[in-house]
Amino acid sequence: MKLIVSRSIISGQICAPPSKSHTHRAFLLAALSKGKSIISSPLLGEDTCATLDAVKELGAKVSIDGNRIIIIGGDLHVPISGTQINCKNSGTSIRMLAGIASRLNGSTRFTGDSSLCSRPMRPLLDALSELGADVLSDNGCAPFTIFGPVEGGSVHIRGDVSSQFISALLISAPLGIADTTIHLTTPLTSKPYVDMTISAMKKHGISVETTADGYLVRSGQTYQQADILVGGDYSSAAFLFAAGVLTGDITVSGLDLNDPQGDQAILSILETFGADVSRKGSMITIKKAPMTSANINLADVPDLFPIIAVLASQANGTSRLYGAAHLRFKESDRIMSTVQFLRAMGADILEMDDGCIVTGPAELSGVNVTTYGDHRIMMAATIAGLLAKGKTIIDDPGCCGVSYPDFIRDMQKLGANLREE
Numbered sequence: 001m002k003l004i005v006s007r008s009i010i011s012g013q014i015c016a017p018p019s020k021s022h023t024h025r026a027f028l029l030a031a032l033s034k035g036k037s038i039i040s041s042p043l044l045g046e047d048t049c050a051t052l053d054a055v056k057e058l059g060a061k062v063s064i065d066g067n068r069i070i071i072i073g074g075d076l077h078v079p080i081s082g083t084q085i086n087c088k089n090s091g092t093s094i095r096m097l098a099g100i101a102s103r104l105n106g107s108t109r110f111t112g113d114s115s116l117c118s119r120p121m122r123p124l125l126d127a128l129s130e131l132g133a134d135v136l137s138d139n140g141c142a143p144f145t146i147f148g149p150v151e152g153g154s155v156h157i158r159g160d161v162s163s164q165f166i167s168a169l170l171i172s173a174p175l176g177i178a179d180t181t182i183h184l185t186t187p188l189t190s191k192p193y194v195d196m197t198i199s200a201m202k203k204h205g206i207s208v209e210t211t212a213d214g215y216l217v218r219s220g221q222t223y224q225q226a227d228i229l230v231g232g233d234y235s236s237a238a239f240l241f242a243a244g245v246l247t248g249d250i251t252v253s254g255l256d257l258n259d260p261q262g263d264q265a266i267l268s269i270l271e272t273f274g275a276d277v278s279r280k281g282s283m284i285t286i287k288k289a290p291m292t293s294a295n296i297n298l299a300d301v302p303d304l305f306p307i308i309a310v311l312a313s314q315a316n317g318t319s320r321l322y323g324a325a326h327l328r329f330k331e332s333d334r335i336m337s338t339v340q341f342l343r344a345m346g347a348d349i350l351e352m353d354d355g356c357i358v359t360g361p362a363e364l365s366g367v368n369v370t371t372y373g374d375h376r377i378m379m380a381a382t383i384a385g386l387l388a389k390g391k392t393i394i395d396d397p398g399c400c401g402v403s404y405p406d407f408i409r410d411m412q413k414l415g416a417n418l419r420e421e
Contacts, residue, residue: 003378003397003408005366005385006417010248013283014240014410016232016255018043020403021193024051024092025200026228027071028100028171031055033204034074035225042069042230046402047090054085054097058104074223078106084143087112089331089373089402091119092164094142098124099168101146102133103175111143115373120329124165127157131180152178152219159188161326166215167197173217174206182214189299189326192262199260203228231256234263235303236404237284239379241266242307243414244286245275246314247386250414251285265301269308272296273315291361293317298324298355305355306338306380312358313347314387325354331402332372341369341381345388366390375402382407386416 023042028051030037042048052069056062057079061072078101079085085101085108087094094110098121101108111117122140129135131153137144152173157165166182173180188194198208198215205224209216232254244250257264257279267284271277272294276287293315298305302324312319327334339351344367348359366388369381378399385392397420400407412418 001397001420003382003394004419004421005382005392005394007388008247008386008415008417010243010250010386010414010416012414013251013253014414015253016237016240017404017406018230019233019261020045020048020235021092021196021233021261022200022230023048024096025197026230027051027055027069028096029200029204029223030071030226030228031058031060031073031076032100032171032175033223033225036070036072037225038227039069039071040227040229041067043233043403045405046088047093050086050088050090051093051097054087054093057083057085058100076100076104078104078108084109084111087116087142089113089116091116091162095121095124095162095164096168096171098128098146099172100175102128102131102148102150103172104148107145107147109143109145115331117142120161123158123161124168127155127165127169130155150176152176152180154181154183156183156185158186159184160186162329163188163190163193166194170194170197170201170208170215170217174221174223177219179219180217181211184214190262190302192260192300196260196262231259233403234259234261234266236407238263238266238304238307239383239407240410241270241284241286242311242383243386243411243416245270245288245291245311246383247288248415249285249287251283253283255282255284262301263304266304269296269304273311291315293319293360295320295322297322302327303376305334306376307383309338309342309349309356309358310380310384312360313342313349313364313384314361316361318357318359320357321355322352323354330374332374332377334374334376337370337372337374337377338380341367341377342384345384345392364388366392369394371396371399373399375399375404379404379407382411382418
């Protein structure tokens, strides 16, 4: 199945999909909490369903009631003998669950698809070993096995590889019988995702203290039941916003301006480019407007890189996107794959170690796009295809199911000329 994208004019109103990041955390923390937690309006995509399946394997009781997931947790244990936790393509799942597994009595084996099994885990596995877990891994990637339980203690870890490593250590820390102190040996990138984790933990009764070089989680704390309403996802809404500023006008509802999601920065980034952005309650309207170039530091919001690069290709002047070297270790090498499809479409774009330099505006032409199974490349290329002469053919449209299963349908509702064949 391929997706055929043709030049389109977009308009209308759409509701943002639920937040993938919030959903992962809601499922994990509910599983760790004694009693019944109700998660309303979660994202049921491929990644979050991997997390949900995993917490079942670890002993949480899960049921579905319409648009709600009910989780009874608080008594997790290692899987039954011979059972692997298959996290499929979800880096968030495997990293955060590895932290939890280190606090359980016994062994837990993790695996995933070929892409996930190539993504780096070594810094987290080394940190869990420093805390006292036994870890079996051939190359610092999945598959691996973790033997617990870890009691607590002091641990050192880089902060510039993946914020998910830090979130994994934080989420698992209250399960120990001793305090856990996390020392960051390099500056923390993607800090808003760690802030999101700490905010979610607070809703379940857990306090995290900030130290001079990291975090302290005191022992004796217990996760408490909490009912969670999952808000809209700014990461996914970014593609809708870009469609609006490039091809028409769009109103996106269901977004909380007080949400701690780092990717809410998409709004200020759009305004830096000169986009017309208006906010009214939970509704954000983006209208087509001429854009000027900008220099954007994406260290804290790396997931926005592909769609910001598309926007930069249509801005007048030279834009520099930087600070996101850790994008090399996502579902694809996201810097390479973004530069590849935009250059093929006719953009003036230069790949850098930590981002790219783009000179616009460029007249784009349709090409065959290789997504490398990366949902954000698929969606960014689709938005670029709305501007392009001729047809843009995208090789794996189904990969958007990881984070935004209704992306194609929602774009069609807004008037996008998309068809699968």
